[in-house]
Amino acid sequence: MLDPKLYRENPEIVREGLRRRGASFDLDALLGFDAERRALGTELDGLKAERNAASEAIARLKREGGDASAAIEKTRVTGDRIKELQAKHDAVEEKARQLALLCPNLPDASVPDGKSSADNKVAASWGAPDQANSVPDHMEIGKRLKLFDFERGAKISGSGFPIYTGAGARLERALINFFLDTHVTRFGFTEVSPPYLVSRNTMVGTGQLPKFEEDMYRCDGEGGDRARDQFLVPTAEVPVTNMHADEVLDAASLPLSYCAYTACFRREAGSWGADTRGFLRLHQFNKVEMVKFAHPEKSWDELEALRSHAEELLRMLELPYRVLELCAGDMGFGAAKCYDLEVWAPAEKRWLEVSSCSNFLDFQARRANIRFKEAGKTRLLHTLNGSGLATPRVLVALLETHWTGNGVRIPAALRPWMGGLEEIVAA
RNA sequence: GGAAGGGUGGCCGAGUGGUUUAAGGCAUCAGUCUCGAAAACUGAAGUACUGGCAACGGUACCGUGAGUUCAAAUCUCACCUCUUCCGCCA
Numbered sequence: 001m002l003d004p005k006l007y008r009e010n011p012e013i014v015r016e017g018l019r020r021r022g023a024s025f026d027l028d029a030l031l032g033f034d035a036e037r038r039a040l041g042t043e044l045d046g047l048k049a050e051r052n053a054a055s056e057a058i059a060r061l062k063r064e065g066g067d068a069s070a071a072i073e074k075t076r077v078t079g080d081r082i083k084e085l086q087a088k089h090d091a092v093e094e095k096a097r098q099l100a101l102l103c104p105n106l107p108d109a110s111v112p113d114g115k116s117s118a119d120n121k122v123a124a125s126w127g128a129p130d131q132a133n134s135v136p137d138h139m140e141i142g143k144r145l146k147l148f149d150f151e152r153g154a155k156i157s158g159s160g161f162p163i164y165t166g167a168g169a170r171l172e173r174a175l176i177n178f179f180l181d182t183h184v185t186r187f188g189f190t191e192v193s194p195p196y197l198v199s200r201n202t203m204v205g206t207g208q209l210p211k212f213e214e215d216m217y218r219c220d221g222e223g224g225d226r227a228r229d230q231f232l233v234p235t236a237e238v239p240v241t242n243m244h245a246d247e248v249l250d251a252a253s254l255p256l257s258y259c260a261y262t263a264c265f266r267r268e269a270g271s272w273g274a275d276t277r278g279f280l281r282l283h284q285f286n287k288v289e290m291v292k293f294a295h296p297e298k299s300w301d302e303l304e305a306l307r308s309h310a311e312e313l314l315r316m317l318e319l320p321y322r323v324l325e326l327c328a329g330d331m332g333f334g335a336a337k338c339y340d341l342e343v344w345a346p347a348e349k350r351w352l353e354v355s356s357c358s359n360f361l362d363f364q365a366r367r368a369n370i371r372f373k374e375a376g377k378t379r380l381l382h383t384l385n386g387s388g389l390a391t392p393r394v395l396v397a398l399l400e401t402h403w404t405g406n407g408v409r410i411p412a413a414l415r416p417w418m419g420g421l422e423e424i425v426a427a
Numbered sequence: 428g429g430a431a432g433g434g435u436g437g438c439c440g441a442g443u444g445g446u447u448u449a450a451g452g453c454a455u456c457a458g459u460c461u462c463g464a465a466a467a468c469u470g471a472a473g474u475a476c477u478g479g480c481a482a483c484g485g486u487a488c489c490g491u492g493a494g495u496u497c498a499a500a501u502c503u504c505a506c507c508u509c510u511u512c513c514g515c516c517a
Contacts, residue, residue: 041477045486052486055498059445068497075497248437248474250455373437376456376472 001100001366008034017106020328022115025103033096040089044082051078101204102211105363107328108337114327120340121327126311127320129344135403137347138396139278142168145408145426147399150278160268160283167424171398171410172286174417175391176261179288179313181417183259183388187309189290192260194239197230202242205368207334207360208234217265232265236289237385244293244370251374254381255302256293259388261286279392280352287390292383293370296362299382303359306386307339310355313389316413319397320344322351336361341389343397352393357386 007014011031018025054075061068112121142148147168153161164172183189197219203209208216208231217232233239240260249256264287279285290309294302307323314321326338335358342351362380365371372381402409407425410418 038477041486045477048487049485051497055445058497062445072497079497250437373455378437378474 001363002103002106003362003366004034004100007031014106018104020107020111020113021104021331022329023104026099027103030096030099030103033092033099037089037092037096040085040092044085044089047078047082047085051075051082054078098210101209101367104333105336105360107331108359108361111331111337112325112327115329116327117330119327120324120330123323123325123339124311125320125322126315127318127344129320130346130401131349133346135347135400137278138345138399140347141399141403141408142278145424147171147424158283160281162279162282166427170418171424172391172395174414175394176286176288178316178414178417179388180259180261182313182316183288183290183309186312187257189257189259192240192243192258194233194236194243194260194262196233196239196262196265198233198239198242200229200231202238202245203231205242205245206238206364207367208238211333214269215267217267233262234266235264235287235385235387236260236262237291240289240291241364241370241383241385242368245368247370248378249293249370249372249381251295251372254293254295254372255298258291259288260291261288263287264390279396280348282392285390285392288388289385290388291385293372294382294384295372295374296379296382299359299361299384302382302384303337303339303357306357306384306388307341310341310357310386310388314341314343314354314394316411317394317398318411318413319394319401321354332356332358334358334360334363336363339386341387343394345393345397345400347400348396352397354389354393354397355387357384359384 002014007027007030011027014027018027054071058068058071058075061071112119114120136144139150145168146166147164149163149165150159153163156163180191184191200209203216216234219230219232239262240258243258244256264285266283268281268283290306292299292302292306311321311323321341321343324340324342326335326340331338338356338358340353341355341357342353344350345352360383362382364383365380370381370383371378373379398411399408402411404423407423409423410421415421
């Protein structure tokens, strides 16, 4: 959520940010509800002050043994009026809140202009993408080495749910552990292993709801005696960021740096047909996520740190990559600035997104009510997160990049998690 | 699944309808003392919304939501959640 003071006092700043994003949001409606709520609130406060004074007078009268029945009767009328106005006020307030939850974050001034992914800026790159060599694609390699089984995955669950088999299953597990262990031992993160099902309120805290409900898997608890309303996590960002919802952290403890592995579940509604081949777009996939809770004055440095950690993992895996600075029109709902990391897939002959590192400023902190205390003052903190990394497309690039002709070479950095294995070859 | 007991400020914890303006403690901040720190002492200080240039006001908030009442942390109902015990179970 945006700071209400910002759109109330400087609506033109908000309008300009929304325009850069290409977002269609009815700011005037929000301003209208906001003004109406304040007017009702002021009237209500006056009536309540009146009632409080009257109640006090009644108490005094009764203590002194007088007859308060006339005063009580008079105050009853005020009470009825309050009840009526309160209902009106609450309805308007709820409308304003529901609308405010649909408003995206504003792009930071440093974010490049642009409407779509075509306008993103290449900020950095590493390695030499192999553009000429023709290698078998990851599906072919997987078939030859028996690394995964899409048909049987589809049989038991539907499309987009692969089964990893044999060396493929071990390679997947090795990547996850390599990512986690590297974050913990080299980058100083604290590992957490969160639940995969979270409440509706938690999904609102990080911004997945209310706007993107159709992309989420929902478990509504039908048939159970307790009607749960829970969602499968689309990313570990959701449970980990909300761990500290409604808390006031000590300034000295910041930044808090967590990493977490979870499976991620996405319906990918509306994206049928695009990138659906093989591992490029799945309904369930594995990802290690980095999440930071930062002091507002340090969050931009933390964003660069997140990005550098994700880059380091790709270098260790010897995968050529590039870093994109996303344009205003291509950023996610809650981000104020976002870097995407893309690896080169030689057989696909294209860049594949494997990480997204974002600074949300106080956008999520305001929704989830995550604050910190410094010199006696309580303030909202800043949240950030970045993938480190999502495995499916890393796996694609790894298989295609390190194909030797009859097997896949395991990069030296990953070998400790593969029991020292140097190459996966056909059984 | 059954039974019982809890949920109060950053944290702990008192509080059974109107002197609660939520006691007390811890932690925090400022000051005194000190070369400096610690300790001790003195003082300040909840959060949100709202009115006001400001000084300073108003309102709400004791797990959540409804209800009773002139008046609710306190009484009633529902729900959420935690703890303990029993049952079942990887």
